[in-house]
Amino acid sequence: MKVIVANVGERDLYYNIGTESKPNFCHFEWGKPDANALAQHLFCDPGARHIAQKILERLENNENELRRLRYPILKTVLEAVSKPIDLLVLMVTDQPEKTKPEHRNRDTLYTGEILKRLIEKDYAGHVKEVRLEYYRSPPTRDQAYPYFGKLLSEIAPPEKTIKFYAPFPEAFLL
Numbered sequence: 001m002k003v004i005v006a007n008v009g010e011r012d013l014y015y016n017i018g019t020e021s022k023p024n025f026c027h028f029e030w031g032k033p034d035a036n037a038l039a040q041h042l043f044c045d046p047g048a049r050h051i052a053q054k055i056l057e058r059l060e061n062n063e064n065e066l067r068r069l070r071y072p073i074l075k076t077v078l079e080a081v082s083k084p085i086d087l088l089v090l091m092v093t094d095q096p097e098k099t100k101p102e103h104r105n106r107d108t109l110y111t112g113e114i115l116k117r118l119i120e121k122d123y124a125g126h127v128k129e130v131r132l133e134y135y136r137s138p139p140t141r142d143q144a145y146p147y148f149g150k151l152l153s154e155i156a157p158p159e160k161t162i163k164f165y166a167p168f169p170e171a172f173l174l
Contacts, residue, residue: 001086001087001156002081002082002084002085002086002087003085003086003087003088003089003152003155003156004077004078004081004085004087004088004089005089005091005133005148005151005152005155006074006077006088006089006090006091007091007144007148008090008091008092008108008111008112008115009108010027010028010029010030010035010048010106010108010111011027011028011029011073012071012073012074012108012111012115013027013028013052013069013070013071013111013114013115014026014027014069014070014071014072015028015038015042015051015055015068015069016067016068016069016070017037017038017041020067025070026038026041028047028048028051028052028111029048030046030047030048030102030105030106031046035047035048035051038051039051042054042055042058045105046105047105047106047107048105048106048107048108048110048111049104049105049106049107049108049109049110050105052108052109052110052111052113052114053110055069055110055114056110056113056114059114059117066117066118066121069114069118071115071118071119074115074119075122078119078123078126078127083126083127084125084126084127084128085123085126085127085128086128086129087128087129087130087131087155088119088127088129088130088131089131089132089133089151089155090112090115090116090130090131090132090133091112091133091135091148091151092107092108092109092111092112092132092133092134092135093106093107093108093109093134093135093136094107094109094134094135094136095107095136096136109132109134112132113132115130116130116132133151135147
């Protein structure tokens with residue numbers, strides 16, 4: 001069984017606010033100029049939660065919006081791993097409403113939904129299942145890695161797994 005677990009962050013999805021002939025791909029990272037320009041372009045509040053939610057709304061009305069999206073990091077991994085991939089687990093955050101806005105606005109639940117949709121389209125037949133796994137608290141790396149390790153060991157027992165490190169050529173940067 002081939003399983004990939006990927007943590008979805010604010011730089012895992014890019015949206016083109018330019019044109020096809022003169023693209024300007026922006027990420028969603030809270031407080032950065034890219035995300036601010038993107039939020040202004042989409043007429044929404046800044047932050048991955050709001051930006052991705054607005055993109056999902058636009059996708060409901062116009063499937064051509066998919067052409068504006070890129071996911072270079074995850075795409076590089078999917079291209080490097082031999083097919084088929086049995087399960088891709090996208091780890092996304094969805095924090096409670098009482099969470100401070102500077103944390104909650106960075107949630108990736110909607111970014112994960114967009115990535116799921118893109119991957120199911122782009123890798124139909126090569127990635128058998130894409131699943132979103134939600135976690136609520138804003139974990140630090142020290143908290144996240146044990147959580148991911150526990151999840152992975154539940155999905156694929158350690159005695160049946162191998163480690164794989166995907167090469168990241170400079171070309172994956174936009």
